[in-house]
Amino acid sequence: MVNELLKVDHHKVARARELAKQIALDIQREIEQVTTVAIERTVARLFGIDGTDGAGVPLPNVIVDQVDQAGQLHRGLAFWLANAVVALGKTPQEVAEACAQGLSICALEAQDPIRIEQVMQDCTRRAFQTIARQRQRREELKAELGTGSEPLKYVIVASGNIFEDVKQAQAAARHGADIIAVIRTTAQSLLDYVPYGTTTEGFGGTYATQANFRLMREALDEVSVELGRYIQLVNYCSGLCMPEIAAMGALERLDMMLNDAMYGILFRDINMDRTFADQHFSRMINAYAGIIINTGEDNYLTTADAYEKAHTVLASNFINEQLALQAGLRRWQLGLGHAFELDPKMTNGFLYEVAMAQTIRQIFPDAPLKYMPPTKHMTGDIFLGHVQNAMFNLASVLTGQSIHLLGMLTEAIHTPHLSDRILSLENARYIMENARDLGREIAFRPDGIIQKRSEEIVRETVEFLEQVAAMGLKGAISAGLFADIKRSPAGGKGRDGVVKKGLDYVNPIMDALQRELASAPAGKGGSFDGTGN
Amino acid sequence: MVNELLKVDHHKVARARELAKQIALDIQREIEQVTTVAIERTVARLFGIDGTDGAGVPLPNVIVDQVDQAGQLHRGLAFWLANAVVALGKTPQEVAEACAQGLSICALEAQDPIRIEQVMQDCTRRAFQTIARQRQRREELKAELGTGSEPLKYVIVASGNIFEDVKQAQAAARHGADIIAVIRTTAQSLLDYVPYGTTTEGFGGTYATQANFRLMREALDEVSVELGRYIQLVNYCSGLCMPEIAAMGALERLDMMLNDAMYGILFRDINMDRTFADQHFSRMINAYAGIIINTGEDNYLTTADAYEKAHTVLASNFINEQLALQAGLRRWQLGLGHAFELDPKMTNGFLYEVAMAQTIRQIFPDAPLKYMPPTKHMTGDIFLGHVQNAMFNLASVLTGQSIHLLGMLTEAIHTPHLSDRILSLENARYIMENARDLGREIAFRPDGIIQKRSEEIVRETVEFLEQVAAMGLKGAISAGLFADIKRSPAGGKGRDGVVKKGLDYVNPIMDALQRELASAPAGKGGSFDGTGN
Amino acid sequence: MAQVIRPYGDSWGDGQVQLSFTLPLPAGPRAREAAKRLAAQMGLDNVQIVHSKDLQGFTFFILYGSCRHGVDVSALSHVDEEERSMSFEEINAFIEEQIGRRIVVVGACTGTDAHTVGLDAIMNMKGYQGEYGLERYPMFETYNLGSQVPNEALLQKAVEVHADAVLVSQVVTQKDIHIKNLTELVELAEAEGLRHRLIMVVGGPRIDRALAAELGFDAGFGPGTTARDVAAFLAREVARRLERGE
Amino acid sequence: MAQVIRPYGDSWGDGQVQLSFTLPLPAGPRAREAAKRLAAQMGLDNVQIVHSKDLQGFTFFILYGSCRHGVDVSALSHVDEEERSMSFEEINAFIEEQIGRRIVVVGACTGTDAHTVGLDAIMNMKGYQGEYGLERYPMFETYNLGSQVPNEALLQKAVEVHADAVLVSQVVTQKDIHIKNLTELVELAEAEGLRHRLIMVVGGPRIDRALAAELGFDAGFGPGTTARDVAAFLAREVARRLERGE
Numbered sequence A, B: 001m002v003n004e005l006l007k008v009d010h011h012k013v014a015r016a017r018e019l020a021k022q023i024a025l026d027i028q029r030e031i032e033q034v035t036t037v038a039i040e041r042t043v044a045r046l047f048g049i050d051g052t053d054g055a056g057v058p059l060p061n062v063i064v065d066q067v068d069q070a071g072q073l074h075r076g077l078a079f080w081l082a083n084a085v086v087a088l089g090k091t092p093q094e095v096a097e098a099c100a101q102g103l104s105i106c107a108l109e110a111q112d113p114i115r116i117e118q119v120m121q122d123c124t125r126r127a128f129q130t131i132a133r134q135r136q137r138r139e140e141l142k143a144e145l146g147t148g149s150e151p152l153k154y155v156i157v158a159s160g161n162i163f164e165d166v167k168q169a170q171a172a173a174r175h176g177a178d179i180i181a182v183i184r185t186t187a188q189s190l191l192d193y194v195p196y197g198t199t200t201e202g203f204g205g206t207y208a209t210q211a212n213f214r215l216m217r218e219a220l221d222e223v224s225v226e227l228g229r230y231i232q233l234v235n236y237c238s239g240l241c242m243p244e245i246a247a248m249g250a251l252e253r254l255d256m257m258l259n260d261a262m263y264g265i266l267f268r269d270i271n272m273d274r275t276f277a278d279q280h281f282s283r284m285i286n287a288y289a290g291i292i293i294n295t296g297e298d299n300y301l302t303t304a305d306a307y308e309k310a311h312t313v314l315a316s317n318f319i320n321e322q323l324a325l326q327a328g329l330r331r332w333q334l335g336l337g338h339a340f341e342l343d344p345k346m347t348n349g350f351l352y353e354v355a356m357a358q359t360i361r362q363i364f365p366d367a368p369l370k371y372m373p374p375t376k377h378m379t380g381d382i383f384l385g386h387v388q389n390a391m392f393n394l395a396s397v398l399t400g401q402s403i404h405l406l407g408m409l410t411e412a413i414h415t416p417h418l419s420d421r422i423l424s425l426e427n428a429r430y431i432m433e434n435a436r437d438l439g440r441e442i443a444f445r446p447d448g449i450i451q452k453r454s455e456e457i458v459r460e461t462v463e464f465l466e467q468v469a470a471m472g473l474k475g476a477i478s479a480g481l482f483a484d485i486k487r488s489p490a491g492g493k494g495r496d497g498v499v500k501k502g503l504d505y506v507n508p509i510m511d512a513l514q515r516e517l518a519s520a521p522a523g524k525g526g527s528f529d530g531t532g533n
Numbered sequence C, D: 001m002a003q004v005i006r007p008y009g010d011s012w013g014d015g016q017v018q019l020s021f022t023l024p025l026p027a028g029p030r031a032r033e034a035a036k037r038l039a040a041q042m043g044l045d046n047v048q049i050v051h052s053k054d055l056q057g058f059t060f061f062i063l064y065g066s067c068r069h070g071v072d073v074s075a076l077s078h079v080d081e082e083e084r085s086m087s088f089e090e091i092n093a094f095i096e097e098q099i100g101r102r103i104v105v106v107g108a109c110t111g112t113d114a115h116t117v118g119l120d121a122i123m124n125m126k127g128y129q130g131e132y133g134l135e136r137y138p139m140f141e142t143y144n145l146g147s148q149v150p151n152e153a154l155l156q157k158a159v160e161v162h163a164d165a166v167l168v169s170q171v172v173t174q175k176d177i178h179i180k181n182l183t184e185l186v187e188l189a190e191a192e193g194l195r196h197r198l199i200m201v202v203g204g205p206r207i208d209r210a211l212a213a214e215l216g217f218d219a220g221f222g223p224g225t226t227a228r229d230v231a232a233f234l235a236r237e238v239a240r241r242l243e244r245g246e
């Protein structure tokens, strides 16, 4: 239950939602026109293709690139693959391996449409069974073990070596972490493939691979049982392989995914059409897999001023919400992001932080909000930094945030050391226990600084969304309205991988997702209904 | 202006004050019966006696001990000294030096009472002139330079070496400290004399000597001018030499003194009659010198449980207030002490801390409350300790405390290093700026945890004071009602130094103080009126 | 076989340590260079000064670096792990059976030290962290002399009550006052011919077994000690001495 | 004459330093002993373990100790203090007078590094901490290539626009990726015969002059740098090279 510490103007909020919906629908129309190499590779993966060729190229890439180069991707990989399965009597994996050996699948004769359909349905069903099993297993474990109390303590591991990461993740869980995120190496988001196997090299993070996912999930299952608390696992569903990673996460029972509609465009200069299409398919998968997404609005404040541009965060939360609902995600799956990033030198900065956090809390009462710690204004002064994190912890418990990324005292120095994480967990535990019920104890003065700041943010958000709606989302991004970063619709990486769907395009995975998401009931931690709740 | 965040029952508060007054008056009657060697040495000092004999014994001790050993102290040192001055035509200092050489002043012939009176008046006037000049100088400097904004940041220096202390004090002031306290060596409070000259040896602190006072005040005057902010100086007016130190502080322009009515009894096992008499005279001097006293109730919570015994702190604040008013101190001089000492593991501990601090703030709206940091529950975990201090800083700015002792991250380890102090100052500056107006922004729920805790503390305080009033203060201390420590009226150090006044007792300093304090107007930072305001 | 370990930051053998100190030099490139050289002398490679703060005439530094030094774990095998702990009941039963009389202890905060909380935590009824103090143990006879007790007075009392052990608390450690004070106590006990008759125990936040042994004490107890730890040690030690016929 | 200084805690020469690290050993007396030995090897006397925390299989320690090592200040005299800073106007005037044309610079975050904020702070209009970026200087011509730029592309652009200087930003430093990347850039410039023609400057939170020099750069700038610092350096350096007739 959210405490209504502030008065928030419901008319303005309704107006903002309406505008965001309109913005999202505009984009949605474009999304439906195209597919991407990443979407098709995802189909390949869910049809069971994995592994690499002799040169280390992942087989999903081998097969999709072949179809793409043949100019046949507009029909959808599923068609060609199923056709080959029927034609050759091989499994999808065997077909892919054959491709690696020189087989051209688009050159195979067209087979009986009914048998092709049959293969596609079988493969889809198998994939859905695995995902549903993982989802059910998660629901059971959560029900059996519980997940800790909110704000949930979320820490990252990022040694670059999955085997070190595993040790560090277990240690963190034993010291109170509820959620472990494995940060991805700096190099990965612009790779147009997902590396294969376990990895021990990486800078600023560890490669996201299916084997690494599995290893970490196993380690966390082990420690979850030991601790009697289900430890949730997060990775990054963004970059040039968004939907593939969603599929891998669904298969390996990740619990949350960083998964934003615009992050890749703004922060990795990925092409707009590519990202919009990829995010939509990836979110459908996350929706069905019961995964909670984390959006990345916090990042805006690392490049733009956190006070001046607070409203862009809230506006983007509205847009992310609508795009997510359109992809079939439910409100309980929307870890909308925001952050504690004001300059610590600002007089009454804490009051403004609380205003922002509480406003977002009240506007999205059902969302498991993701609250990010100070990063930009952290310095090498680890002692003061630890105190900045304390104030962040306080703001979080005071305003009832859900997913709480722990700030690290060494934020400005290195990806966290083992001990940094433990110090941060102790900091959070102390503050959150010591001020546990503070949010239920106080009221804000109706004409006070906090209330006024909240009103200002909401007002600016509506104005901003009016502007975005008028320009269209792509226009707004081109004009540098988000994060002070400009991106043009024609630019950006991965544009080549966007393909206009043919009239004969088929994607049985997407179709099945659409059916399932429309029909299934919702309900916390689990199932769906049509309302987005 | 104090924010009335809580509802405090005015009837209960009035009742508590009434009880405390009654308790104080009971003690006051006893105080007036006796003098002590320390009081008499103070008269000697204010008459101009300083320095040591060949064996290093301070001359005030030499002369007072002689009179005491002659069984003549009940007449007051002033009489014997003035008599000797008249008889020998020497200055008091020369008389004392002669005593050190073997002169027995009680053996001198009795002189003309009018000339004796004359000498006493002259000496008293000279002492008062010096003190008044220092007081006026302080008022001018404060008016000219200002003193920083509340909560005033108070740090300690305690290297044991006054020359190192001076460097560290200046560095601290340059980094934002408003008040510097020179902590006294562990050995000093039980010494029945005040050491002489500058000192470079000490453990857990530096000797309080007049020369050290002067050196530090000069260094701070220098830095005050440099910074355009008057840096206040504190030392300890407690132990077996309370009134002597008050006199030294008055002469050397200290600005504050730790000066509690019961601390010496409870924490140094000093005899009750001795301490009660000494504290009264020392407070009269502090009152006239315009010095703000700091009481020591915070110490109770280092031996007793901070939650269970919170009310003993408030009760003692009431008693200290009444005893102080009786000694002529004004409300603006009463730095009543309390502390942030709850176990950091306590759920909602911060709420209880705020309840306590705010309750005291509202009950003593005119007092420059002294708020002490966490000490007992600080450990060698300097990182967590720094965060505990952050929460303390927050409680202080939230509840509008006046004199704010900075907690040190190394509290459990050593007396502060140079850098510890700077880190603490940065911590406080950040929190106090970042949450500057938080106290004006919020209200506490009328049926909430904080309000209820406040009511509980006030109720328990009244009950406790009823009990103390019934037993008498000495009875209550004997029964271990304060700080879980029992002291018997017949026990304790320094009891030998208590002497029943004769009918012929004279103390021209005390008489003059009484006159001045009764007649002078009050007014912040300066002068007096009769109301204690 | 040598098995050398190094500090661990986020991967095996990375040697990462965090360091902070103040140098008596004005802030600037020279102070930075001095800080780096100092760290290098301490055996740090790849020194990163992550923060420096001008303290006027002094500069405060925070550094990270990779420590070249390692410790051979196989050479630590002589370090005893703690003795198995015993419960309140076990200890009393042990004393009754093995010693057959109450153990007499005298405790004090010696010298000018007035920090009684730690000693009280060990000796008084109430105890500490939910563990009763020695006074509560039927098989202990305790005398707590309180604060600022001269070494002479402590030994005198020990003789007077035929103590098995003296328990000394030392909390103030500035300029190594505790070392001075504790050394004096041992020397005094030796001079008076009491040393071998008494089990001498010291405790305080800066005390550990190694330091206690170095100063000539039989045991040392640091932060977090409970009466049970001390009681178990005393029970075993008195029994050991009985066995050895001392 | 040697003038040795040591860290300062609260008195001259006390050598006090604070240290923290994690050892890959389970908590207990052995881990404590290992921590003490390590600190001793680092040259600390009087080591006090003030905190230790069991991290299951690892132990985190906080220690204080007195550092035996000292630094001879007289041996630091070769370390240059910073050059006198110049104002925005002074710099532009200097370039106009001494060089007589605009200085051309190309900047990039190279390799896989996408942290543009630091480079933008130096190069873009807006600048940083109230100081305009190079783009705002009339006497600079700037090209900011943004993030994740391959070293080849940076040098190619430098050749294309006849750059006087390249400005490289490196923020991610895990496993010394920046060292690898920066070394590669210098080698590439040398291989292409560009090294002597270009002023090579690197910046980032873990960069300083010493490191930059070591890697073969002409200058290095760390945290808190403003465009003015860089502009002044470049102006003087181009002038110096003109003077030397390069």
Ligand code: B12
Pocket: B183, B184, B185, B186, B187, B203, B204, B205, B267, B299, B302, B303, B375, B376, B377, B378, B379, B410, B411, B412, B413, B414, B415, B416, C107, C112, C113, C114, C115, C116, C117, C118, C119, C121, C122, C128, C167, C168, C169, C170, C171, C172, C173, C174, C201, C202, C203, C204, C205, C206, C221, C222, C223, C224, C225, C226, C230
């Ligand atoms: C409470 C306290 C006080 C109280 C003491 C009340 C009392 N009756 O004890 C008061 C307010 C009176 C006080 C005064 C002073 N204090 Co003080 N005080 C503390 C404080 C906050 C807590 C100490 C404590 O009670 N800890 C809790 C107990 C349970 O822990 P412990 O003592 O470590 O005991 C445990 C173990 O060590 C062990 N143990 C301890 N003794 C023994 C003995 C035996 C035989 C055994 C087996 C085990 C054992 O078992 C205990 C239980 O686990 C510390 C700071 C801190 N947080 O540690 C400063 C601290 C100890 N004080 C300090 C100082 C300097 C002083 C003063 C000198 C300051 C001054 N000049 O005014 C005075 C003078 C005191 C004097 N003459 O000695 C310094 C000492 C610095 C140093 N290392 O040299 C400290 C560290 C604060 C600081 N950073 O400056 N203090």
Ligand code: B12
Pocket: A183, A184, A185, A186, A187, A203, A204, A205, A267, A299, A302, A303, A375, A376, A377, A378, A379, A410, A411, A412, A413, A414, A415, A416, D107, D112, D113, D114, D115, D116, D117, D118, D119, D121, D122, D128, D167, D168, D169, D170, D171, D172, D173, D174, D201, D202, D203, D204, D205, D206, D221, D222, D223, D224, D225, D226, D230
């Ligand atoms: C903002 C930020 C981001 C933003 C970057 C946005 C952007 N467009 O730049 C986002 C959110 C995208 C991001 C992403 C990541 N980040 Co990042 N990020 C930060 C953060 C919070 C602040 C950096 C910053 O902007 N500082 C402010 C600027 C002004 O300071 P500066 O860079 O030091 O620049 C100054 C000087 O160094 C110098 N300077 C810098 N460059 C140059 C160049 C020249 C020529 C000159 C003269 C001077 C100069 O002048 C500048 C002004 O004074 C830091 C943590 C921190 N507080 O430092 C982490 C941090 C740098 N990030 C880190 C990591 C690991 C990542 C990721 C790899 C994590 C992940 N896997 O998702 C990703 C991937 C990024 C990639 N591919 O490189 C680590 C790096 C660890 C390490 N030492 O190796 C840090 C330290 C956080 C941490 N503790 O883990 N990050």
Ligand SMILES: Cc1ncc(COP(=O)(O)O)c(C=O)c1O
Pocket: A184, A185, A186, A188, A189, A236, A237, A238, A239, A258, A259, A260, A263, A268, A294, A295, A296, A297, A299
């Ligand atoms: C939504 C989202 N995706 C991705 C990332 C970063 O990952 P990468 O750089 O690997 O794309 C972030 C970073 O915070 C994020 O918020």
Ligand SMILES: Cc1ncc(COP(=O)(O)O)c(C=O)c1O
Pocket: B184, B185, B186, B188, B189, B236, B237, B238, B239, B258, B259, B260, B263, B268, B294, B295, B296, B297, B299
């Ligand atoms: C009022 C008061 N006097 C004195 C002291 C301590 O000084 P000493 O031990 O030198 O008496 C304190 C300690 O906090 C105090 O609060």
